[in-house]
Amino acid sequence: YVKHAGKNGYELFVKSMNVVAKRRLELESHLRHAIAENELSLNYQPQVAMSSGKIVGVEALLRWNSRQLGFVSPVEFIPIAEETGLIAPIGEWVIREACRQTRQWQLQGLPQIRVAVNLSVRQFARQNLEKLVNQVLLDTGLPVDCLELEITENMLMDDVEGSVETLHRLKALGVQLAIDDFGTGYSSLSYLKRFPIDRLKVDRSFITHVTTDPGDASVTQAIIAVAHNLGLSVTAEGVEEVSQLKFLQQHACEEVQGFLFSRPLIADDLAELLVTNDGFITLPADLNSD
Numbered sequence: 698y699v700k701h702a703g704k705n706g707y708e709l710f711v712k713s714m715n716v717v718a719k720r721r722l723e724l725e726s727h728l729r730h731a732i733a734e735n736e737l738s739l740n741y742q743p744q745v746a747m748s749s750g751k752i753v754g755v756e757a758l759l760r761w762n763s764r765q766l767g768f769v770s771p772v773e774f775i776p777i778a779e780e781t782g783l784i785a786p787i788g789e790w791v792i793r794e795a796c797r798q799t800r801q802w803q804l805q806g807l808p809q810i811r812v813a814v815n816l817s818v819r820q821f822a823r824q825n826l827e828k829l830v831n832q833v834l835l836d837t838g839l840p841v842d843c844l845e846l847e848i849t850e851n852m853l854m855d856d857v858e859g860s861v862e863t864l865h866r867l868k869a870l871g872v873q874l875a876i877d878d879f880g881t882g883y884s885s886l887s888y889l890k891r892f893p894i895d896r897l898k899v900d901r902s903f904i905t906h907v908t909t910d911p912g913d914a915s916v917t918q919a920i921i922a923v924a925h926n927l928g929l930s931v932t933a934e935g936v937e938e939v940s941q942l943k944f945l946q947q948h949a950c951e952e953v954q955g956f957l958f959s960r961p962l963i964a965d966d967l968a969e970l971l972v973t974n975d976g977f978i979t980l981p982a983d984l985n986s987d
């Protein structure tokens with residue numbers, strides 16, 4: 698494109714590069730102050746047990762409402778936080794806030810739930826991650842089995858030996874471990890049995906067309922089968938339709954998460970949802986028909 702576009706095309710290219718670079722610099726400089734300026738918050742998305750409709754956990758999802766830039770998606774700013782090292786303080790803030798909030802719900806007498814926190818590559822590679830996690834659990838008083846850490850498949854595969862060790866050190870604390878976005882990475886199934894994990898999360902990209910694309914249906918079925926054979930539990934992410942829920946129920950997927958049940962909510966709204974119906978979500982009535 699650049700080659701044939703001549704001078705104008707080249708200028709367009711340089712211009713768009715500048716736009717990208719400018720945005721990046723802008724994000725970086727404002728992200729530096731996001732914690733101090735109280736611009737970070739967590740949303741919580743329910744994870745629902747298929748068997749009962751009970752909210753058994755929530756996934757903590759980071760939100761950044763920048764005074765200067767407005768809402769910025771984690772998909773955009775997490776990679777920048779990674780590259781700049783800002784992920785260290787931000788990631789620590791997320792773990793601490795998620796544990797504090799979940800403990801607070803417990804102290805308020807709400808049904809006890811698990812909280813899942815996403816880890817980034819650099820957090821996971823950190824030498825003393827388990828020390829930090831342990832300290833946060835002590836500080837907040839959250840029971841250790843109420844914390845789940847989500848690690849993506851590719852993060853584990855970068856350095857398999859190192860990952861096995863890190864996971865064992867985390868597991869020794871008693872926290873739950875999940876592999877996020879499973880099926881999108883390049884992990885070899887043979888490694889799976891070496892990781893001391895509790896759960897696989899089937900990526901949304903498979904769930905979206907699970908009832909219409911035979912390939913996606915096969916992959917989803919296979920992931921559930923492998924997980925069960927290894928004694929792991931399965932959560933499907935991005936469930937938006939009853940037909941998808943039915944498929945997952947037929948294939949004995951343990952937990953579901955998605956807009957069908959709830960969008961990610963601010964803490965107060967999540968608390969209200971936990972109070973309503975004693976923490977049970979009414980699954981569609983026609984789930985067991987046909």
Ligand code: C2E
Pocket residue numbers: 742757758759770771772775791815816817877878901934935936937954955956957961
């Ligand atoms: P993820 O961990 O796979 O999180 C699930 C994403 O899917 C969330 O997007 C969630 O809002 C969205 N989602 C959930 N249900 C549905 C659904 O039914 N339909 C659709 N279309 N989307 C759904 P979000 O909050 O924008 O987060 C995007 C990604 O950013 C996360 O993907 C995760 O990789 C990363 N992220 C979010 N918070 C953190 C964090 O605290 N630390 C790190 N390291 N990464 C985070």
Ligand code: MG
Pocket residue numbers: 756815847877
């Ligand atoms: Mg996640």
Ligand code: MG
Pocket residue numbers: 877878898900934
């Ligand atoms: Mg995910």
Ligand code: MG
Pocket residue numbers: 878900901934
């Ligand atoms: Mg995903």
